[in-house]
Amino acid sequence: MKNVKVYSTPTCPYCIRLKQFLNESNVVFEDIDVSVNRAAADEIVDRTGQMGVPVIDIEGELIVGFDRERVKQALGLV
Numbered sequence: 001m002k003n004v005k006v007y008s009t010p011t012c013p014y015c016i017r018l019k020q021f022l023n024e025s026n027v028v029f030e031d032i033d034v035s036v037n038r039a040a041a042d043e044i045v046d047r048t049g050q051m052g053v054p055v056i057d058i059e060g061e062l063i064v065g066f067d068r069e070r071v072k073q074a075l076g077l078v
């Protein structure tokens with residue numbers, strides 16, 4: 001099982017779609033709400049240089065936004 005973290009906010013439609021996709025694919029992930037976790041928000045900005053969500057961390061590989069094909073490849077679902 002891969003270590004997967006999703007940095008998101010509850011109102012972001014792409015975050016919601018990404019989490020639905022992961023749930024439908026039976027991928028276990030940690031959901032980190034950057035709207036209430038300032039340290040996590042600062043960390044993701046430092047690591048990506050961007051303030052947008054979602055950001056998904058799959059074993060250290062960061063994907064900004066919901067790029068379904070790239071997420072599938074990083075998870076080994078293709």
